[in-house]
Amino acid sequence: MAAITAEPKARKRRRKTRTKTVSHLPALVAAEFTASQIDLTPGKEHVVCPACTCWTPITGVLGTPVLVPHHTTPYHDRTPNPRRCSNSNRRIVLNTTPEAWREQMVERTEVSASVASRRPTKVLPKPKAHGAPAASQLTPVPLSAEQVRVLFRRHQERCLACKGEATDRAGQTLPCRDGERLAVTFLRLIRQEPKRLAVREFFARERRRFDREYAEAAPKREAGWAAVLPAVQTADQLRRTVPQGAQPAEGPEVPLDRMVPRQAAEQPAPGPLTCERCGTSESSLVNAVAAGWCRITRRAHCGRCAKRFPAWTRTSF
Template structure:
């Protein structure tokens, strides 16, 4: 007869042992263990073995407390490895069960507060409109009629099935209110339709008036622009022959004036380099508009003085004329 060998399993840990064997390792100090690694409930004393990290009963509480012989795995499992270093190891109980229980209760809320919570994104909700922005929905006779028909299908009083103790049929205030509202809207519908048509006609009339006013306003704006353009053309025609509307010196077109113009420009350049006025020119430049004078033409040019229509103007007076009318010295 062939027998099948039985797989060894870890035995169940006994709470009380009758062995006198004592492990010669240093005892386990209860006060040095964490609060969640020891339980001193009377009759159910347990702690976590420091060697194999399994919960092990404590025996000999009335005499010499020590850990019972145990395996490293759970009971009735295929891990029959005996914990040789932690079995029968003495235990020093230097704390009281009540104090340990109080410390455990006080530490539970602290541990719960340290536990990370799941961050839930807040839904984006549109802000509610203000009272002044809420527009009431317009009621129509057709909407009230559909609501009244739906109410009749669901209401027992409207069907005649709801009766009181005396056998009398109960009235339905909601159905009566819907019926009165439907009749009122049906009676007022022609007047409401006339009002809607009147406002539609007025809106179309206002749109036509706005379109006409816009075209008239646009024509007046173009007329104002044409006036400014005509003024600019007239001012441009007032320039002497040969001048151009730019910040540059005048350029005569006649052949006999070219030589005189070149001589005049050369003379102005020589005197300007020396800081002296040109021959035939005033000693100090004077504004033709406000009468302001400057020390010499070099300082006047640096201060923004310009010639406008062959007349000297200071920087403030020359700024009133367009750029194409101002020329440098």
């Protein structure tokens, strides 16, 4: 039969370690620990044990520094069967002075503070607030007697004054203004309910009549539109055939023989025309119009002289 080995148990921890036993494990080096994993305060030397990650005192600082025998759990942990850590009595080389360790702690604290100040704060998304609708966009909901009755019953169940349990110092029952207002509103709606019902029926009847008349007049509208549609299509086709800015060929001509007296006075007399500026002459009005002649202040000017004046002053014959 195989021998059954009992699980080793840790003995009760002594208050002061007076043993000269040293662990066979290689010595730890204080310089390999960060400033936050070791405490070199004189008389309070501690280090984080690499095996159990518990803060462990350092004893024998003036002679052979070793880790105090300790359990694998913190000292305040009341474990029923604690076990001793494998780094108990392990040597540690204190090659870092308390002054150097303190400087590292100060630098680490300053760096942490500066990093915390540079770290941006978390941006919380701002909730989207929808704007309130305009008064013209609100749809009023008419009150009904049933809704007011439900509110009144619910108020009576919660209000002490309506139940008669609310009294003043003299012992008199206090009235409830809210319950009274709800009761008055309920009675008013009950009294006005026949009139409201009649108005609703009237509007519904008028709506049905309007829909019926509109449906009956639909064939007439369609027939009228069918009669007008060919003329509209013909007008559209004629409008597309006319060039942009040109006068329709079938349009009536301007009656030049019948003019208003003022227009007749402004019309130049038939015969040769003479430019008021340079004295150039044209044999007829047709040739003058073809050459670009214009009237400026009701006087004839040739095309070359007319260009010297602004466009708004030139009037064609």
